[in-house]
Amino acid sequence: MCLAAPAVAQESAAAARAAAAQLEAATVQLDRADGARDRIRALTETVRAYEAGLSAMRDGLRDAAIRETELSRKLRGREDEVAQLLGALQGIGRAAAPETLLHPAGPVGTARSGMLLAAVTPGLAANAADLRADLAEVTTLRQLQEDAVKTLQQGLAGVQQARTALSHAMAERTELPMRFTEDPVRTAILISATETLEGFASGLSEITEEDSESLLPSIEGRMGTLPWPVSGQILRRAGQEDAAGVERPGVVLATRPRALVTTPTSATIRYRGPLLDYGLVSILEPQADLLFVLAGLDTVYGEIGEVLAAGAPVGLMGGTEAETGDILSPIGDRAGNARPETLYIEVRQGDLPVDPMTWFSTDKG
Structure with a gap:
């Protein structure tokens, strides 16, 4: 990177290098995951590491692409001014000083022209310096994007490989404790007989067999501090209307395509599958009479009745990872296409919904 590049380009370059380091570290984690004692945990951490690195790389490269576009438009808009500036600088000469320039009218004319040039030259020099800085920044930003393409492509391939490995590991696992056994017939009857999430949640406790008392510790003391199940941004809070004017008691998070969803705390899987x-x-039960409903997934992991450890994978969001060209484009981010998937999160205590913000940390926008 050019050391004389402006601060914006320097910051973008530093961010890209940091993101590249994250992706390289994730690749190392993926290589080690196969031999890990707890392979699922290792793969979960690997997917998270890839997602964090790719997110940082996307943000940095989009910022760089947007900045390059702005500078290019600025330079195109100054083409006439640049032409006049170059003509003036060529006329003066790079090494000429105002007092050495002679005027045909003699000493008086020379003095007047010298005074005029002395006033004009600093402005021309300042404009030339600004132009050089803009051109240097454009060059740096373009080089940054070219250098990042290979790392970005490797990261996209790596996260897909990690997700596939995680899905296989989840399908092959047999060691998780079972709190109860699902009755699929009664579950199907309950689904067909209910028209609302509230009705389904209320009937969940009646459709299991061999239900034993949960040994999971109470999480009442962790209210307001639980991590969110997926990385994203809040689109709608509890009680806010959607585009159709429908109010729901849960929170809607915008996520990136194929984002990994995990359980925020130890919990029993009460239900997993299509619903209404x-x-x-x-639907996770971290303690008695408390349910976390995660809706809108594309893939769900686990079996009904299994007890999951905190941070265990629950499923994947849908969508398709953006192509490298789309990530480098300054248009995609501004058009709102960076987080096209949505996860609906509802929390129910007893038979009543509560604002999820009372349970989860409030560090999201």
Whole structure:
């Protein structure tokens, strides 16, 4: 990178290098995951590491692409001014000083022209310096994007490989404790007989067999501090209307395509599968009379009745990872296409919904 590049380009370069380091570290984690004692945990951490690195790389490269576009437009808009500036500088000469320039009218004319040039030259020099800085920044930003393409492509391939390995590991696992055994017939009857999430949640406790008392510790003391199940941004809070004017008691998070969803705390899987108009749903029970409803997934992991450890994978969001060209484009981010997937999160205590913000940390926008 050019050491004389402006601060914006320097910051973008530093961010890209940091993101590249994250992706390289994730690749090392992926290589080690196969031999890990707890392979699922290792793969979960690997996917998270890839997602963090790719997110940082996307943000940095989009900022760089946007900045390059702005500078290019600025330079194109100054083409006439640049032409006049170059003509003036060529006329003066790079080494000429105002007092050495002679005027045909003699000493008086020379003095007047010298005074005029002395006033004009600093402005021309300042404009030339600004122009050089803009051109240097454009060059640096373009080089940054070219250098990052290979790392970005490797990261996209790596995260896909990690997700595939995680899905296989989840399908092959047999060691998780079971709190109860699902009765699929009663579950199907309950689904067909209920028209709302509230009705389904209320009937969940009645459709299991061999239900034993949960040994999971109470999480009442962790209210307001639980991590969110997926990385994203809040689109709608509890009680806010959506585009159709429908109010729901849960929170809607915008996520990136194929984002990994995990359980925020130890919990029992009460239900996983399609439900009403919510798409694929995973309902977790961290303690008695408390349910976390995660709706809108594309893939769900686990079996009903399994007890999951905190941070265990629950499923994946849908969508398709953006192509490298789309990530480098300054248009995609501004058009709102960076987080096209949405996860609906509802928390129910007893038979009543509560604002999820009372349970989860409030560090999201």
